[in-house]
């Protein structure tokens with residue numbers, strides 16, 4: 001067989017083990033084989049990994065691009081470009097139902113239309129449900145699963161005007177259980193937060209820092225436990241998104257110990273940043289406003305690392321939900337006539353490009369293993385969300401690869417926003433020191449990022465839409481019962 005590309009001299013890292021001393025042969029965008037001393041012809045391009053790790057291309061399963069409510073964020077082009085430059089080859093983004101939308105079919109169609117021909121990496125979409133009418137849940141969701149390959153929904157327990165009540169969540173769970181699709185839940189107790197915000201405002205405590213005060217850990221832990229209870233009653237798998245604190249992680253762990261189908265996700269900001277980042281001159285703290293907020297103490301960031309290492313967290317995503325700082329309609333919306341109002345600061349951080357390097361730092365520093373890295377950054381998100389042929393370096397899989405520098409080869413460097421490829425005027429990880437970074441990224445065999453020569457060389461529109469299948473990881477516990485019935 002003649003290969004289009006052969007990758008040599010790398011340590012191939014999968015979620016199960018590492019393979020040494022073998023080449024990867026790529027043909028027609030797929031990994032054709034892994035073997036010793038693969039033959040090359042005059043037309044084969046050869047990539048020498050020089051002893052660096054080769055991990056599966058990143059699967060970032062929580063990304064917000066061009067939603068109508070983030071007007072100053074990244075576009076499909078700039079967001080996916082930054083993904084590729086950070087080793088990520090698949091993103092899952094959100095089509096979002098407005099509460100006034102009676103049908104979600106046009107919502108999905110519009111969002112797919114927006115992305116078409118623009119993405120530099122492969123992509124799929126989740127659906128955010130804010131108005132789960134009978135029609136939407138019983139008639140439209142099955143159509144989306146069957147014809148559009150949309151096999152996950154996201155629900156909010158907080159935020160006007162997206163918040164759902166428990167009853168609405170239960171109704172959705174009946175449907176998602178039947179369809180075998182993944183339900184993502186943003187778990188924070190809305191009423192607690194609303195009361196605290198009002199109280200802080202009355203007291204004039206309106207600086208960005210108070211955003212962290214307004215969303216305490218107990219609000220996250222309570223809603224997490226409640227979501228788990230709803231899921232247990234309904235025997236429906238759920239994924240708790242962007243978990244930020246130790247007690248919430250413990251609720252997830254306890255549920256898993258009881259063999260409930262509960263999954264958890266965390267994000268780079270909850271591994272590295274504390275709420276002191278919300279202080280600072282000139283409203284700079286607004287740059288780090290996200291929900292759940294950054295936590296006060298390193299106990300929580302440490303617990304997030306532990307929860308990756310001990311398997312509590314299933315996935316690790318960026319929750320890229322970027323808003324520029326200086327642009328009109330950006331982070332400074334929270335500055336009204338020169339006076340800060342933290343509750344008006346748009347939520348969210350940029351992080352598509354820095355996600356993998358930040359997690360890889362944890363491998364280099366011995367906090368997690370390379371297998372943990374691959375599991376939460378690529379393999380599990382692919383399995384959980386029904387993305388077949390991605391998330392592993394194995395024959396038959398897409399040739400999506402992220403090739404790292406050999407340990408010690410790259411001079412340690414300090415990150416500057418100007419090095420990144422998003423269209424956001426800051427990174428919360430400015431000035432952090434890195435000792436590695438994705439050197440090459442391949443999307444279905446084509447090089448899209450070459451850090452040493454050419455930088456971003458991918459193609460807008462080169463990414464394919466992924467019609468996803470039902471989850472390979474998350475099924476109801478009692479698979480013999482098709483329809484949910486009340487437990488006796």
Ligand SMILES: *[C@@H]1O[C@H](CO)[C@@H](O)[C@H](O)[C@H]1NC(C)=O
Pocket residue numbers: 068098
């Ligand atoms: C959703 O509603 C908001 C106003 O609440 C509007 O500005 C926006 O355009 C709507 N989005 C869509 C996709 O209809």
Ligand SMILES: *[C@@H]1O[C@H](CO)[C@@H](O)[C@H](O)[C@H]1NC(C)=O
Pocket residue numbers: 246249250253303306307310312
């Ligand atoms: C694993 O992580 C969970 C959640 O953070 C924690 O409660 C538990 O103590 C951890 N277990 C071990 C053995 O580290």
